[in-house]
Amino acid sequence: MKFEIGKDYIKVFEKQQFNPVHILECGQVFCYNKDGEIYKVFPLDQYAEIEEKEDYYIINTKNPCFFANFFDLERNYDEIKSNLSKFSIMTEPLAFGTGIRILNQDLFEMLISFIISANNNIKRIKLILGNIRRNLGEKIAENIYSFPTYEKLCSVDETFFKQMGAGYRAQYLVKVLKQITPKKLLEYQNLDSISLRKALLSLYGVGPKVADCIMLFGYHRGDVFPVDTWIEQMYCHYYEKLDNREQIRNNLLKQFGDLSGYAQQYLFYFSRTNLKKL
């Protein structure tokens, strides 16, 4: 995709391939705020502000290289969308979510975030993660705190996570922190998708859906299809009535192949905002 990278900014010129509203609001990421027309994004300990100009979007940040990778700017999404458009079910979701991109997010942050996401809603997930940041992170901008380090998270107990609002997921967090380190997660990069999924599923608080989300939004694997309540509803509406999520996953994977992850995100975003009206 066409973009210009400067010392403290990135300009992104192809708006049909890059829409910050849809990229951030589509449910793949929880570390952002909307401040008027400006989006503030704060993955890990990094910070950026995104603003729309007439012919481009500008990402203002001290670390353009980090965010070029974070926003997956090297990838051509025109090609992905063109391939997805061959499926008639994708017509509306592609039009609705124009400019969605799958982010490259930190593996450890994804693990913690999506364990919290289980049986939860996005607004409250953001709230809980914000509480954890504010208590254990470093201040990186006005009223914005970094994602805590592994060591910081290990230094607190179950009661702390409950106070942050994590509810019964508090014990999952404490246990998973004893099972895994950020370094080990990084080493998993080399695994094929079958082995990677198996490794993630062995972690406490990580089931099929959370494992798929970590694989998609962290490891950028296209050959997964996270099935949550919205995808399940979508599937029952457009395909057939099925309550077995593993079966739904396999059927959708068979259709979309290596583009499954991308298809899923467009379908999820569309379903979550439109399906209840249908």
Add this chain to the structure above:
DNA sequence: TTCCAGGAGGGGG
């Protein structure tokens, strides 16, 4: 008041 949210762990059959 009950139902639901980007589900997962645990027990029993």
Add this chain to the structure above:
DNA sequence: CCCCCTCATGGA
């Protein structure tokens, strides 16, 4: 293997 139950919390 599958089925059933339970797990906090806040908004609708």
